[in-house]
Amino acid sequence: xxxxxxxQALNEALDEELARDENVCIIGEEVAQYNGAYKVTEGLWDKxxxxxxIDAPISEAGFIGMGIGASMxxxxxxxxxxxxSFAYVAFDQMMNNAATVRYMxxxxxxxxxxxxxxxxxGTNVGATHSHTPENIFANxxxxxxxxxxxxxxxxxxxxxxxxxxxxxxxxxxTLLYGEKWAVPANDELPGGELVIPLGVADVKREGxxxxxxxxxxxxxxxxxxxxxxxxxxxxDAEVIDLRSIRPLDEETILNSVRKTHRAIYxxxxxxxxxxxxxxxxxxxxxxxxxLDAPVLRISSVDSPAIYSPPLEKKQLPYPEQxxxxxxxxx
Numbered sequence: 001x002x003x004x005x006x007x008q009a010l011n012e013a014l015d016e017e018l019a020r021d022e023n024v025c026i027i028g029e030e031v032a033q034y035n036g037a038y039k040v041t042e043g044l045w046d047k048x049x050x051x052x053x054i055d056a057p058i059s060e061a062g063f064i065g066m067g068i069g070a071s072m073x074x075x076x077x078x079x080x081x082x083x084x085s086f087a088y089v090a091f092d093q094m095m096n097n098a099a100t101v102r103y104m105x106x107x108x109x110x111x112x113x114x115x116x117x118x119x120x121x122g123t124n125v126g127a128t129h130s131h132t133p134e135n136i137f138a139n140x141x142x143x144x145x146x147x148x149x150x151x152x153x154x155x156x157x158x159x160x161x162x163x164x165x166x167x168x169x170x171x172x173x174t175l176l177y178g179e180k181w182a183v184p185a186n187d188e189l190p191g192g193e194l195v196i197p198l199g200v201a202d203v204k205r206e207g208x209x210x211x212x213x214x215x216x217x218x219x220x221x222x223x224x225x226x227x228x229x230x231x232x233x234x235x236d237a238e239v240i241d242l243r244s245i246r247p248l249d250e251e252t253i254l255n256s257v258r259k260t261h262r263a264i265y266x267x268x269x270x271x272x273x274x275x276x277x278x279x280x281x282x283x284x285x286x287x288x289x290x291l292d293a294p295v296l297r298i299s300s301v302d303s304p305a306i307y308s309p310p311l312e313k314k315q316l317p318y319p320e321q322x323x324x325x326x327x328x329x330x
Contacts, residue, residue, distance in 0.1 A: 001184055007177040009151035010040045010116075013158040014078065016186075016193065018048050021076060024162060027054045027067055028080030028117075037082045038118070038177055064090035064115065068098045068167075071113040076162055081117030084171055085131040098167040099142035110165040116158070119147070119171035120217065120268060121305040122316050130305030132269045134215070135278075137169045138246040144168040144198055145245040149219035151181040153243055156196030164198065173217040199247030203256070207238030210326055211256040213279060214266040215242040218317055222266050225322035233323075235330050245275055253279065254287050261292040262329050266317050271299040293329035298322060 004012070017024045026041060032055040035042040045053040056063035060081065067077040081087055087094055098111045121130035138145045144166055148154040154172070161168035186193050204219060205226055212222040219241045226237040240256050242248065257263045263283055265276035276297040283295050301315040 001182045001188065003180045004151055004183050005178055005180050006151045006154050006172070007038065007040055009155035009181075009183055010158055010172070011042060011044070013155045013162075014041065014044060015047070017078075017159055017162045018044065018052055021162075023074060024076045024078065025052050025054060026078045026080065027056050027063055029056055029058055029082055031055060031080050036080060038174060040177075041080070060086045060089040061093060065093040065097070067113050067115075068093050068111060071111045071167075072101060072109050076112045076114075078114045078116060078162060081115060083125075083129045083131075084117050084119035084133060085129050087115065087133060087169075088131075094167075094169070095137070095140050095143075099140045102166065103142060111167050112165045114158070114161045114168045114170055116170035117172060118174040120173040120175065121300065122217075122268075122312060123174050124307060124309045124312060126307050127304035132171075132300070134169075134171050134245050135269050135273060135275050138275065138278075142166065144247065145171065146198060146243065147171045147216040147245055148243060149176070149204075149214075149216055149241050151179070152183045152194070153196060153202070153241070155183060156194040157198065157243060159193070159195045160198055163195075168198070171216065176217055176220075196243070198244045199249055200243065201249035201252040202241045202243055203238065203252065204241045205237070205239040207236040207260060209235045209260055209262065210237045210330055211240060211253075211260045211263040212237050212266060212322065212326075213240040213242070213253060213256070213263060215245055215275065216268060218266045218268050221317050221319055222322060224319040225326070228319060228323050229326055233327065233330075235326060237326065248278075250282055250286070253282065257283050257287045258290045261290055263291070264296045264298060264322065264325055264329075266298045266322055268300050268316050271297060271302050274299055296325050296329060298325055
């Protein structure tokens with residue numbers, strides 16, 4: 001088993017899907033000769049050429065709209081956003097057109113597009129470049145929203161997202177791009193490739209006293225908090241990684257809560273109408289009698305992203321914060 005970075009895992013997924021299906025292409029700002037703003041597409045233009053890896057002008061409304069139109073005609077474009085904050089420029093295309101075309105055409109027209117890029121704070125780039133809009137997109141029927149926490153999940157989920165016939169909005173975290181995880185090579189896998197179905201959560205750590213549920217980089221925060229809880233307080237926390245926000249794997253969440261009887265949702269999203277609010281409601285509605293304590297939430301501080309590096313670190317969830325919340329209900 002080799003170790004590769006989150007960035008390399010995404011690159012491998014893109015390369016393999018370009019090879020598997022001639023209708024797959026990559027479109028975005030600086031994805032070609034420059035190898036992508038975060039080097040996720042490094043080497044792909046050299047290998048696949050201008051028709052498969054295409055530089056777009058600085059106009060998200062234009063090139064995302066073009067990609068949606070192309071997907072309706074059978075192309076499977078993977079669109080790179082330099083920041084997911086820029087998705088707001090293409091809101092009509094992403095929310096109004098891509099999400100509804102299959103429904104409004106009676107299932108005759110599909111929209112197999114992937115829009116991927118970083119959706120996170122914590123990099124000191126200011127309020128207009130630090131949005132986490134997974135809750136907004138997950139609110140719209142017809143869209144699928146994915147937020148992988150590890151290189152293993154990033155590769156497997158991106159390959160499945162590209163093959164999906166619906167729009168999949170794939171949200172990454174720049175702070176994870178350089179982190180390494182164990183990812184098997186294709187010849188080490190029974191089926192010859194790594195593909196992870198959408199809508200299946202993953203138990204990242206087994207536990208019996210408390211369920212820590214999260215998505216994206218908050219999963220890593222929860223794993224660190226779980227180590228502290230075990231070593232310093234003898235509390236055995238289970239860590240559930242949603243991986244896919246919509247479709248949502250409710251069964252894995254509820255099974256965990258019915259075992260541990262306590263739950264905390266941790267996210268870098270904002271609290272108001274956030275993903276954690278949906279998870280808390282789901283637990284309260286379907287597993288209330290199994291709870292020994294209220295469902296708690298930890299999120300980003302409810303304000304625009306702070307530019308100051310030391311303050312922004314405190315604006316996002318951190319392990320000691322999770323530990324303190326856990327102790328309050330254990």
